[in-house]
Every structure is written in structure tokens, then in C-alpha cells.
Amino acid sequence: MKNTPKNIAIEKLFPFEGHPFKVQDNEEMNALIESIQEQGILSPLIVRPKENTKDEYEIVSGHRRFRAAVKAGIKEVPALIVPLDRDAAAIAVVDSNLHREHILPSEKAFAYKLKAEALRHQGKRSDLTSEQVAPKLATEIIAESDNTSKDTVKRYIRLTNLIPPILDMVDEKRIAFTPAVELSYLLPEEQTMLVSEMEYSDCTPNLSQAQRLKALSIQGLFTKEQLSAIMNEEKANQKERVKIPVERIRKYFPKNYTTTQMEETIVKLCEAYHRKRLRDRDSR
Secondary structure (H helix, E strand, O other), X not given: OOOOOEEEEHHHEEOOOOOOOOOOOOHHHHHHHHHHHHXXXXXXXXXXXXXXXXXXXXXXXXXXHHHHHHHHOOOEEEEEEOOOOHHHHXXXXXXXXXXXXXXXXXXXXXXXXXXXXXXXXXXXXXXXXXXXXXXXXXXXXXXXXXXXXXXXXXXXXXXXXXXXXXXXXXXXXXXXXXXXXXXXXXXXXHHHHHHHHHHHHOOOOOHHHHHXXXXXXXXXXXXXXXXXXXXXXXXXXXXXXXXXXXXXXXXXXXXXXXXXXXXXXXXXXXXXXXXXXXXXXXXX
């Protein structure tokens, strides 16, 4: 018997639990809302019956259409009801979204993890290369379906170990993918310390710094002092000379001061300012 769409009340529909893709209120969403208001929902949602409920459904495909319908004030939406179990539905959720044009690193990370867990639950091999990566066969299946390598899949899944502030920096391209993978080995409390240090130093770790922070964490030697020392290193692309015309600062020094004496005084003032900033940070 052919499966035909059924109109389902909005209040009977629920997003898929653990849905890894963000539904954002942006220009694309506004355009979708306008389209739905003018033409309705042209492509039915795909839903599955929720366990232990009556006439309630979990969305498998169509989260953006559902959100737009809610914002457009639509009371019912067309949907195809498919009898999928949790694992089959999870795989369908990932596969229906993974080939979108714009996918954030965090979305891909949690999507890969969700699919890997579903494949494992379905009875696939679970010979882990480490306790923190997906099953080998699962990563191979995901890599093949997404036209990438299994190592890339594993590295994306590692990002799910990052705390939200750092993962947001990866999405915003403030931290590159490869250093982010290294940082994922830090303990949550160490990552929290890193966030504070990044805010204070106004910089993010490069690959070399991330690798050394990872090594310190693994060895149990990660401390605030070690973190600060590494993060405050001068990077090759940051080396520059500060030049201040003597005419700009001469009035602030005694007339008999040489340029060397002025420089020494400026350095001492900077050191005092730095100590004050450290005290202010530690008192938070």
C-alpha cells in the first residue's frame, strides 16, 4: 500500500531527540516562512511514531519546514508517517541533512557521532581503536557514504568532546579544525581554563601549542602556569616592533632622561600593568 501524506497538528510533532543540525532564524528561514505562507508546505515532512505515545510523532526529515510552519502560524502540516525504530531514524536524520551546502563543524561532528552510535546499536562491529572514537566499521560506512576518509570521521567525532565555548570558536573559524582536534583531549576543567586564558590573552592556540597542551594533559602536568606560558608565546606571525616617536612621549619624562631611560620606565610601567591584570583575572 502506497504511503500517502497525512495532515498532522503542529502540537503533535516533535524534533528528533539529539538532532545535530541547528535550525537558525536567518534570511533563509525568513524566505521559507514567506514561501509557506504563500504556497503552503510543498514537500511533506517525514516523521515516525513516538514510542509510548498516542498520535504523537518525531520528525525525521523537515525540521526547518516545521520551524517555519510554526513561525508562520500554520496549524497542520503534511507528513509521511514511516515506522522507523530509533536507530534507523537517527541514520535517516543524518543522511537527509549531511549533504547540505553549509554545515558547521559542530553539526558534522555530532551527526557523525549520532550515526556511528546508531550503526553500533544495529549490531555492527564495535572493535574500537580507543574508547573515545566510533567503531571501526561504523566510521568506514560513514566515510564511504560521505565521500571522506574514516580518519576524518574519527577526528570530527573527537570535536564532540569540546566544551561549548571552544566548539563555538571552531564554528566561527577562530580555532582551526586540526588544533581543535588536539584540544578535544583536554579535560573539561582544563578546557574551561583555556577559555579564560584565551579571553585574557586575546589569542587562540595554533597547532604546536594545542599539541603541547594535549601532551601536558595526558601526562597529568596541565597547570594554569603552564597554560599561560604556552599561550603567551610570541608566534612567528605576531612578531613586530612598536615604534613611538620620541616627540609623543618626551613631555612625560624629566628633560635629562635619555631614550634608554624612557624605554626602561615604559617597560616597568607595562610590567606593573600586567601584574594588575593578573590580579584582576585571578580575583574573578
